[in-house]
Amino acid sequence: MTTTSAAPGAATPPAGAPLLEVRDVRKHFPGRSAGLFGRRGNPVKAVDGVSFALHQGETLGLVGESGCGKSTTGRVIAKLIEPTSGSIRFQGKEIADLSTGQMRPLRREVQMIFQDPYSSLNPRHTIGTIVGSPFRIQGAHPEGGIKKAVQGLMERVGLNPEHYNRYPHEFSGGQRQRIGIARALALRPQLIVCDEPVSALDVSVQAQVVNLLEDLQNEFGLAYVFIAHDLSVVRHISDRVAVMYLGKIMEITDRDTLYEAPMHPYTHALLSAVPIPDPTVEARRERILLTGDLPSPSNPPSGCVFHTRCPKYRDQLSDGERERCRTEEPVLEDKRPGQSVYCHFAEVRSDIIDGEAPAPRSTGIREVIRKTAAGAPGTGIE
């Protein structure tokens, strides 16, 4: 458990007023002007009605396929872009329509670690300037001076403090990612939106950074929105997890329930695609394949947005039930206490990961490691 507030396995978020409350937030980007006539295409519905709450000291994992709207959700919450509609309450205060100026005092409370480390670092500034800038912008005077504070931060993220005067291009990819992390931690905010914060790091440094984020959370009650595509890291760090598809949340619940008793067919498919490096478990698992292309967010399917690829729709429903999937959009609602699901026919499945049996030691390590790779073959009991 990484937090003091949420009880392990609690199906409901901790009681008390949430730190962040997001309700029905949308972000639609204007469509491209298409063809010769310059018609405006449909808007890109990158985020389309997202709601969740996050408490102090809590971590919400945000997962889903590439392009489903995770970064856009993160940027909207951090108020780096304006939502098209919806409400974002931070510490009880509505911030969705605050101007940049009005947001300034809140800036130190909400920080973001960016997915593209290099492009978020000014190439003409030294790392000392970059990591120290939050102090300067906010007029903060850390004990012992800014330089000392910055070097302390560098050390905590595993960067050599002697590199204070170096420029971003002189760092490696993983080092740049950690510069972004140090900068976000500088003012010890209440909430950090971490967008793929460890994706460029080798497993050892990744473990170090994840442990650091957990320590800071325990010490200072930080809350995180943790965006990542690596489901094992998300499982490690999150208290609750939201699964996104085409700009909407498909399922949101506490970590253990999500991994052990997921209800949405999309969650089932996502989890079944993660290879388990244990051949006996792998042999009895079902690999749920998604067929068809990811629909375009500017032209989402009618009814349930997942119906064009839903394995359940394809294989298990009657014509009448299918009709309902196609015409009536589900709402994200509690199907079991603390487990909200966007699906008319949600059903618990607890066989998706199934790691109960002890791992046999008969197979070679390469085989085991290989299975953690993408696309290691499932046994495909389709």
Next chain:
Amino acid sequence: MASTTPAPAVATARDAELFLSVEDLKVHFPTEDGLVKSVDGLSFELRRGEILGIVGESGSGKSVTAQAILGLHKGSRARISGHIWLDGRDLVPLSDEEMRGVRGSEIAMIFQDPLSSLHPFYTIGDQIAEAYRVHNKVSAREARARTIEMLEKVGIPNAPGRVDDYPHQFSGGMRQRAMIAMALICQPKLLIADEPTTALDVTVQAQILELIKDLRDELNSAVILITHDLGVVAETCDHVVVMYGGQCVEKGSVDDVFELPEMPYTWGLLGSMPRMDRVRQERLTPIPGQPPSLINVPTGCVFNTRCRFSDHVEGRRCFTEHPQLLPTAPGHEVRCHIEPEERRRLFELEIKPKL
């Protein structure tokens, strides 16, 4: 989908053709603080049709090595020595101009940082089509058709509708795939892919790795795959180089290195992987300590500040004498003072049971 069989052993017929041979490569950057020895005496070989994985700690010199092969340090302050033989020609002495020709026609690279290699003011489609037309005398229309086809292959949904997007309109994973499309459309003889799948979920990742294998199978191209994902290496590569502190500390066939790793850093790397099928650990286990300074490289073994096995070596050789990269089995080389027998015993007894 990936095949069930492990990567085939390299065919003997190919053995004759050493396509790329890096010999004692050094890349040093003079800075105010001193000389940064980012790559310090690296050697490896690559045959046609082979996929070589490079793994290692963040900051260990993987990307700098790739940039050196591509000649991207030419004209900078970097000091480069050693040899990079590509198809019998040494690339190190070539001029920037000559190197540009080699980059265009023979080597393509997928960069670690997608945004830095996509131009913000041109559409994705124009940039990929442009890359294609540099090597293929085709009409703009044909190039565009090829571009859309390639974007579809890397899994961009609604590719015809998105080909005219600008990079900022793509998500992180889509940009990464756009860059992969740009590299693959050139059909290079040598592809260097630097963390090509970091931003991608498992399904798309599998699709990309298949495309890279197709390039190898169809054109007999050679591939260098830099990644921190050991699963990807196990799944895709024939050989692997493990780097630490600018040096190769272990190399060999993936089977050998993953089945019987002999260097303590490799052990630490294998031990840090989070696993979804295991009971969730309270804490992940990183290798304790910090990476070495590349300016004041420690005397003795580069890993000595973090190694918990140095007492298995007599005297204080780990701290006084730089270990050589020595063969321990045919095709498997290790840089460590511990006797090979003892290393294998330690691995079986202390490391393997905990993996």
